[in-house]
Amino acid sequence: MNSMLTEPTAAVKIDSLLAPYWAEIVEIVPEAEGIVTIWLRFLDQTLQERYSFAAGQFNMLYLPGYGEAAISISSDPQRPELIGHTIRFVGNVTRAVSRLQIGDTIGVRGPFGTAWPLETYQGRDIVIAAGGIGLASLRPVIYQILNQRDLYGRVVLLYGARTPSDLLYSTEFSTWEDNQVEVLTTVDRADESWLGQVGVVPMLFYRLRLDTDSTVVFSCGPEIMMRFVVFEGLARRIPHHRIYLSLERNMKCGQGFCGHCQYGPFFICKDGPVYSFDQLEPFFNLEDF
Amino acid sequence: MHTHKVIELMTEMNLTIGSKVSIQKSELNHLITLLRDFGYETIGPKIHNQAISYAVVEQLEDLPQGYSSEQERGYYRLHKGNHNRYFGAAPGSDSWKKFLFPPRSTLFSAERENGGWNETINREENKKFAFMGVRPCDLSAINIQDRVFIREDYVDPIYSTRRAKALIIVVNCLHPSSTCFCTSMGSGPQATSGFDLSLTELEDVFLVEIGSDAGIALVQQIEWAPASANYLQIASKKMEKSMQAVTRKIDDPQSVPEMLLANLDHPHWDEVGSRCLSCTNCTLACPTCFCWEVEDSTNLAGNRTQRTRAWDSCFNLSYAAQAGGNIRPTTRSRYRQWLTHKMGTWVEQFGESGCVGCGRCIVWCPAKIDITEEVNSLREVTA
């Protein structure tokens, strides 16, 4: 490596790694108060054709002048010609997204991270436990299951949000139910018009009679919610390695070298965000870790 | 006399990787000139703000000849020693990291054009560094950062371009500082590979070991003699002594990663957390810390922006801030993160410890926190 007489050996991938590719916003769908889905198409046609992703992966979205944010890809992996991102306006970048319009361009790097292990669990029962914006990461799982519904056993979506109007993708629920996906929702706050559950996602487990030998749990949502999902899962004797969680951390690079997303030995951007609980267990109940 | 013999002997002795020769100290000047002719920026120790700092060295006289340094916890002083060595003083707070992984670098700029954005990527310039006087521990540090920035799945363009062209001249340590613990981390006081040339500074000559083809090419163009048995013996005796002189130790270094992960709830974290100021000095001085942060700066019209990456530290409050709160709101949790990463989880991530035992974090900590002592305390109470 140190020979002054030879050329650098580095594969210089500057363009794809630190600078984004540009994509056009082709559609903006309001999903709930402060949450939209933006649909993107790369300006570079060949890239658009090459681009593929797996359920659970994310992109780093870049708004010049504002910065980048890690955002899950919320659309169907088998239809990568339009890439959907469901975004909650919480900070610098995401609030700026709220001012974007159809036709605007936005930078994209990705896809990054690990996927929900759907292939591994063909023939199994799948419980999807999502909270709030966490369903964005799991919607591609549902699409993938619907694409090949007979490959999977029973499929249940347990989904919670703050209020009934905060439930994402609610217009799609009936299609999912028509395809034998049981949809159980719950909200934290509701008025008298609400016919459904009040409470948090883990309690939806109380309503289920699961075949625990077969069941796999995929969960994404606030970390406390996931802690209790794990609790309910383990209480039903679902083994540690069949409970999967998607974790969130501050991310700057997406490739395991800015350090920010570390969780013990893991770089969540690269080794995660999807982990089986047995990987996380040693650190899961530590404060401030 | 010396010169004459050399020319004779040169034809007899074939220089290869591993060859050991001696050069007059003044020949180092020749080497510097040669490197500069090859287009290298020659970087070496210089005195800056009363400490050693690495900067451009144009000639032998730029080196801090005759200086020694004294280090303790939260203490660093330079003074004239009773010797004439060029590499007698230990490094200050900075390291070679600042050249390979610059504290700030522009990644790209983007300009608004027809409603879209057009970016100009800041291609890495043709910077060729020759590092002169790299301590063995710092060489290990470079190798550790190589694993972070040059990987199968990711190659950092800035780091890798600079690194591929960098020429490394090591100086072995015959006079370790009191804060050094390289023998615990297996990184010093002598370098055995990974350099182009390594120097051992004796009273009147440099012993030079050749470590690469580039090293051969360089030595071929200066005046050298085969290393005499006498010089080799002196050097080896001094090196022996030097090893003994490294007295700061980490107990059972192999078991540290496991020990740290088994003690994440240890009360000692509270204790050290109460002393640490979260000032980030240790992470900036550390030659292996690699975390960075990235930000945009925009012009007033909002149609031009520049994206810059800069060193960050896990001691910064913003480091783990995210929607819903801060993951590590306390100094205790941030110190724990730093130490368990540096000496523990780093091994799982990159195959070796992130600590080389250079002692910079001990010297530059205003709270006089001593990493070796912290690690040993975490072990003691629970053993």
Place this chain on the structure above:
Amino acid sequence: MNAQQELIAALQSIPWFQDLSDQHFDLICSITHLVNVDQDTTIFSEGDKEENLYIVLEGRVAVELFSSVQGKIRIYTAEPLDVIGWSTLTPVIRQRTASARAVLDSRLAAVDGRELRKLCDQDYELGYIIMRRIANVIAARLMITRLQLLDLYAHPQGD
């Protein structure tokens, strides 16, 4: 099926009643009756002295508090096999702490609270089974409430 058979069949469908001995089961039957309520019917109201313990068999029942500012606030939605009105079994609370309203056509088993308390006092073995079950119900409700209190999905406070 006559009313009595219907009642027995309904109570047998409740898993935790299966822990009861035949004698205890019969005792419970004797103080229980079935209620059918239409959608939107109020089953009990906050402040009522009405003292039944209910087990939802079919349908869905909302448990609500009323606030003059916010109107009806949903606390819990009971589904089949859920217990509501548990406060009737505690030693001191003698009035309803919330209202219950059917949000779908529903069917419930109503156990006379006063009689049940009496049975528990007379027969500690039965009392233990009942109280253990109620403790479980309260614990679960408490956990749910705690998580709700955290307002997990709330918008992060500004920066």
